[in-house]
Amino acid sequence: MIVLVDPQMGENIGAAARAMLNFGLTGLRLVRPRDGWPNPKAGAMAAGASSVVDNARVFDSVEDATADCGYILATTARQRELYLPVYEPGEAMAEIKPRIDDGQTCAILFGGEKSGLNTNDISLCHGILTVPLNPAFSSLNLGQAVLLAAWEWSKLAGKGERFPSRMDDAEVPTQADTDGLINHLFAELEPSGFFFPPEKREVMERNIRTTIKRAGFTRADTQLMRGIIKALARGRGAGRAASEE
Amino acid sequence: MIVLVDPQMGENIGAAARAMLNFGLTGLRLVRPRDGWPNPKAGAMAAGASSVVDNARVFDSVEDATADCGYILATTARQRELYLPVYEPGEAMAEIKPRIDDGQTCAILFGGEKSGLNTNDISLCHGILTVPLNPAFSSLNLGQAVLLAAWEWSKLAGKGERFPSRMDDAEVPTQADTDGLINHLFAELEPSGFFFPPEKREVMERNIRTTIKRAGFTRADTQLMRGIIKALARGRGAGRAASEE
Numbered sequence: 001m002i003v004l005v006d007p008q009m010g011e012n013i014g015a016a017a018r019a020m021l022n023f024g025l026t027g028l029r030l031v032r033p034r035d036g037w038p039n040p041k042a043g044a045m046a047a048g049a050s051s052v053v054d055n056a057r058v059f060d061s062v063e064d065a066t067a068d069c070g071y072i073l074a075t076t077a078r079q080r081e082l083y084l085p086v087y088e089p090g091e092a093m094a095e096i097k098p099r100i101d102d103g104q105t106c107a108i109l110f111g112g113e114k115s116g117l118n119t120n121d122i123s124l125c126h127g128i129l130t131v132p133l134n135p136a137f138s139s140l141n142l143g144q145a146v147l148l149a150a151w152e153w154s155k156l157a158g159k160g161e162r163f164p165s166r167m168d169d170a171e172v173p174t175q176a177d178t179d180g181l182i183n184h185l186f187a188e189l190e191p192s193g194f195f196f197p198p199e200k201r202e203v204m205e206r207n208i209r210t211t212i213k214r215a216g217f218t219r220a221d222t223q224l225m226r227g228i229i230k231a232l233a234r235g236r237g238a239g240r241a242a243s244e245e
Numbered sequence: 246m247i248v249l250v251d252p253q254m255g256e257n258i259g260a261a262a263r264a265m266l267n268f269g270l271t272g273l274r275l276v277r278p279r280d281g282w283p284n285p286k287a288g289a290m291a292a293g294a295s296s297v298v299d300n301a302r303v304f305d306s307v308e309d310a311t312a313d314c315g316y317i318l319a320t321t322a323r324q325r326e327l328y329l330p331v332y333e334p335g336e337a338m339a340e341i342k343p344r345i346d347d348g349q350t351c352a353i354l355f356g357g358e359k360s361g362l363n364t365n366d367i368s369l370c371h372g373i374l375t376v377p378l379n380p381a382f383s384s385l386n387l388g389q390a391v392l393l394a395a396w397e398w399s400k401l402a403g404k405g406e407r408f409p410s411r412m413d414d415a416e417v418p419t420q421a422d423t424d425g426l427i428n429h430l431f432a433e434l435e436p437s438g439f440f441f442p443p444e445k446r447e448v449m450e451r452n453i454r455t456t457i458k459r460a461g462f463t464r465a466d467t468q469l470m471r472g473i474i475k476a477l478a479r480g481r482g483a484g485r486a487a488s489e490e
Contacts, residue, residue, distance in 0.1 A: 019389070024379040048382055079408040083463065086410035090400070131396075132405025134269040137293055144264070144392055151376075151393055155335070160377025163324040165331035218328060 001027035001105065002146060003065050005121060006112035008034045014045025015143030016110070017052035022147070023154035028056040029065045034112070062109065062121045070104030071096065074117050074125040075145060077138060082119065085127045089152040092129040097156045108149055113142055170218035181222045181229075182209055188233040246272035246350065247391060248310050250366060251357035253279045259290025260388030261355070262297035267392070268399035273301040274310045279357070307354065307366045315349030316341065319362050319370040320390060322383060327364065330372045334397040337374040342401045353394055358387055415463035426467045426474075427454055433478040 002020055007013050007030060017028060030037060037058045046053045059065035066072050073092055074084075087095060096106045108129060111117035122128065131140055131148055140148075154160045173181075186205060195201040217225065247265055252258050252275060262273060275282060282303045291298045304310035311317050318337055319329075332340060341351045353374060356362035367373065376385055376393055385393075399405045418426075431450060440446040462470065 018382075018384065021382040022378050022385055022389075048384060079411075081411065083411045083415055085412055086408065088400075088407060128410070130407050132399065132407035133267050134399075134404065135406045137266040139263065139293060140267055144267075144389070147389055147392065148396055151396075154377065154379075155333075159379065161380045162333060162375050162377035163331065165373070166324075166326065166328045167330050170328055220328075 001107045003029045003107050003109045005031040005062055005109055005117055008113045010035055010039035010041030011045040012113060012142045013042040014053060016146040017046040018049040019143055019147035020150050021049040021052050023150035024159035025150050026052050028052050030056050030058045031062055031065050062124055066107050068105050069107045071099045071106045072125040073127050073129045074109045074122040075129045076117055076122060077130060080119055080122055082123055087127055087129055088132060089148050093152045093156045110142060110145055173217055173219040173222045177219055177222045181225050182212055184226050185229050188229050246352045248274045248352050248354045250276040250307055250354055250362055253358045255280055255284035255286030256290040257358060257387045258287040259298060261391040262291040262294040264388055264392035265395050266294040266297050268395035269404035270395050271297050273297050275301050275303045276307055276310050307369055311352050313350050314352045316344045316351045317370040318372050318374045319354045319367040320374045321362055322375060325364055325367055327368055332372055332374055333377060334393050338397045338401045355387060355390055418462055418464040418467045422464055422467045426470050427457055429471050430474050433474050
């Protein structure tokens, strides 16, 4: 669950909701949203994710918002004087995942745009989440921070769906397919004078063989290549090509 | 290097530049930016990352923009008819990293806001990068897609810097520190009648011992706990406390 503490702009609440829903997260809690709640700007920005905004619960304090939580992480970009473990997003999700699987309610807190979480709020948490950034330019906004957390959560929770590679359907060539291609090529190169001088032939053949083996052709690719070789050889002269057909 | 193909809004080019620089990426190329170049809106949005925008190179075609590249991935959210391997962001960076280390120039292509990359542009690439999203809500914008790619790159390239946990400085308690705390507690519990009935004492002591061992106290924590025990015990009666001091 994502808890936004003292969020200021409704647009940023909406952006956080979109980032969440992109990766299958829906539980949003707000502590003291500056411009009140509901906030039409949040709904407008959330667009397709407005269900997340509509179902957001509002609280007066971090204590209330996290009262049912068994594990809470605070997101911050600054070193604090607190003795708490510090996790990068992926590490944080590795802490959270087994607890969720165990039935615990877990929360990640994000502070407001202006100054982030205060140290008192962080002291209510079990650990700190931080995103390692370029020290010369570290300006992640609220929506981006939520996006990275949601993305890392989705990776671990296996929530996202991706389309498969067409390569997954592709038939792998047998050794006979590949050797057929290689021998076809050698046979067509023979009359072209390519294998010169003759004593280099063995090395040249070996180089061609490894190049083709390494290429990761599909079975259809080997057939395509044989068609190409045939066409190129035919190009040497219409007379010869005609006699071959 | 990040290549934005047919980007439309300058603001999104600026947001991409910010996302890049947050994770230490600076090489930006643009193919046919709709509103021309330079675009003041890109610079304004980029703010502290305007150096990335200022140094962006503009090309008329994907071919020109990637002519010096040894390895190119195309970002797309849709299945294509192309037989290319498909990588999630982390997998994509695992393909790119050794090639960069080997001195190759590598590019990741992102299409424009409206329709993404066309299939011809993707066919110029060595593979496809896709972000697994919630199938019921998949609406990653250009800046967010670049952010996730840059983040995954940074993780592998070790570009980001994070602050250390204060826990890293904390002294670990010795067995003597922890046993001192436990025995101190037992000694103070003894006169309070806590260990009752007497036959349960062994189990009760064992439970307390494992609870404390499990707590992950620092050395300072064990001292803090002893101070707390002392204060609680003193609270039983000023007379007894005074005689102990």
